[in-house]
Amino acid sequence: MAPRSCSTCQTARAVLRRPKTGALVCRECFYYIFEQEVHQTIVSASLFQRGDRVAIGASGGKDSTVLAHVLKTLNDRHDYGLELFLLSIDEGITGYRDDSLETVKRNKVQYGLPLKVLGYDELYGWTMDEIVRQVGMKNNCTFCGVFRRQALDRGAAAMQVDHIVTGHNADDMAETILMNVLRGDIARLERCTEICTKGPDPQSSVGQDAEGGGCGNHNGNEFGGTGIKRSKPFKYAYEKEIVMYAYFKKLDYFSTECIYYPNAYRGYAREYLRELEQIRPSAVIDIIHSGEALRVGGEVKRMPQRNCQRCGYISSNDLCKACLLLEGLNRGAPSLGIHSSKSRYVKEARKGDDEGEASLKIGRKIPMFQRIDSSSSTPVESTS
Numbered sequence: 001m002a003p004r005s006c007s008t009c010q011t012a013r014a015v016l017r018r019p020k021t022g023a024l025v026c027r028e029c030f031y032y033i034f035e036q037e038v039h040q041t042i043v044s045a046s047l048f049q050r051g052d053r054v055a056i057g058a059s060g061g062k063d064s065t066v067l068a069h070v071l072k073t074l075n076d077r078h079d080y081g082l083e084l085f086l087l088s089i090d091e092g093i094t095g096y097r098d099d100s101l102e103t104v105k106r107n108k109v110q111y112g113l114p115l116k117v118l119g120y121d122e123l124y125g126w127t128m129d130e131i132v133r134q135v136g137m138k139n140n141c142t143f144c145g146v147f148r149r150q151a152l153d154r155g156a157a158a159m160q161v162d163h164i165v166t167g168h169n170a171d172d173m174a175e176t177i178l179m180n181v182l183r184g185d186i187a188r189l190e191r192c193t194e195i196c197t198k199g200p201d202p203q204s205s206v207g208q209d210a211e212g213g214g215c216g217n218h219n220g221n222e223f224g225g226t227g228i229k230r231s232k233p234f235k236y237a238y239e240k241e242i243v244m245y246a247y248f249k250k251l252d253y254f255s256t257e258c259i260y261y262p263n264a265y266r267g268y269a270r271e272y273l274r275e276l277e278q279i280r281p282s283a284v285i286d287i288i289h290s291g292e293a294l295r296v297g298g299e300v301k302r303m304p305q306r307n308c309q310r311c312g313y314i315s316s317n318d319l320c321k322a323c324l325l326l327e328g329l330n331r332g333a334p335s336l337g338i339h340s341s342k343s344r345y346v347k348e349a350r351k352g353d354d355e356g357e358a359s360l361k362i363g364r365k366i367p368m369f370q371r372i373d374s375s376s377s378t379p380v381e382s383t384s
C-alpha cells in the first residue's frame, strides 16, 4: 500500500494517527498541532499574565518534562513574557525520586531553566521512605499527596513565583471525574474540572475553596491563603499524545512508576476508562466536557478558608492537614491524622502546642508559611 500523506500539510508522509482525533499526520505537523492546542488552552483560559513568574512542577516524568518543553517553546514562539522555573519536590523515595531528580537536573541544563529542589526531610523532618516504614503501603499516598501539595506552594513562595503549573493531563482529569462520581463526592466533582485553582487542590480532601473559575481574574486577593495560582495547561492533552511527543522529540524523561503506588481506586477508574475508549475513542474528552457542564443542585457545604494556626498555610480547620498528619507521625500514631474525628484531634494537637515543643516526641513543626507578592502585570494574549 502506498504511504499516506499528512492530512494537515498534504505533502509529508503521515507517520502517526492522532489518538485524540484519528487524523493521520506527519511528525512536524503533530508537534505543531499539539503545541498550538496547548497554546489555545492557555489563551482561552487567560492562564498567565505577562511578567508572571511560573514554576513548572517537575517530577522528571513524561508529563512534566513535555510540559516544560512545550511551555518554553510557546513562551518563545508567542512572546508570553513569562519567567519560567523548574520546581521539584524530593519526597525521599530511594530508587525512584532520586533517579527522577537526576533527569530534572539534566532538563535544567537542556532547557536552560533555573531549578529549585525542596525535600520532605527539610520541610517535614520525614522522608517518604521513613513514612512508609511507619505507615505501611496502605495510606502512604495520603501523606505524600498532602505533603507534596503544600511543599509545592512553599517552594513556589520561596521562589517568589505567582503560578505553579503541573503536568496533569486529560486522562488524569477524566479519571478524577469518574472517581468523584463513583464516590458521590459532589464538592470535589464540581471543582475538579477547573483548569486553575488556588491553594489546596480540589482533588484533595483539604480545604475546599469558596470560589471557582479560571485564571482570568487576576485580583491578587482572589487567590486567597497562598496567593499562588495552580493550573493544568495539559487539561485537554491526551496522555498518549504526550507520550508520542516525548518519544518522537526524544525528550529526556524518567518513566518508572512510584514504588509506593497502591492507589487502587484510581487504578480501577483508569482501567474502566481504557475499556470505554475501546468502544468510544472520544470517551476521555467527552467525560471532561460532561464534568465541565455539570451543575450541582442544592447547597454543597464548603468550608471557610483560614490559616493554619500552627504553620500559617491555608486550611479549613484550625490546623492544616499536613500539620495533623505530621503530628500523628511524630506521636508514633500516624493513623490519627488520617482517621480521627477532626475536632477532637485538632483539640488534642493544639493542646500539644500550648504545652510547647516538648509535647512533640520526634521531628518538628512545619515552618511558618510566608509569601512575598511579586508585582502585577498584563494578560498574555494570542499572537496567532
Ligand SMILES: Nc1ncnc2c1ncn2[C@@H]1O[C@H](COP(=O)(O)OP(=O)(O)OP(=O)(O)O)[C@@H](O)[C@H]1O
Pocket (backbone or CB within 6 Å): 056, 057, 058, 059, 060, 061, 062, 063, 064, 065, 087, 088, 089, 090, 091, 148, 165, 166, 167, 168, 172
Ligand atoms: N515530586 C514532584 N515535584 C514537582 N512536581 C511534581 C512532583 N510530583 C508530581 N508533580 C507534578 O504533578 C503532576 C502530576 O503528578 P503525578 O504524580 O500524577 O505524575 P504523572 O502523571 O506521572 O506526571 P509526570 O509524568 O510528570 O511524572 C506532574 O506532572 C508534575 O507536574
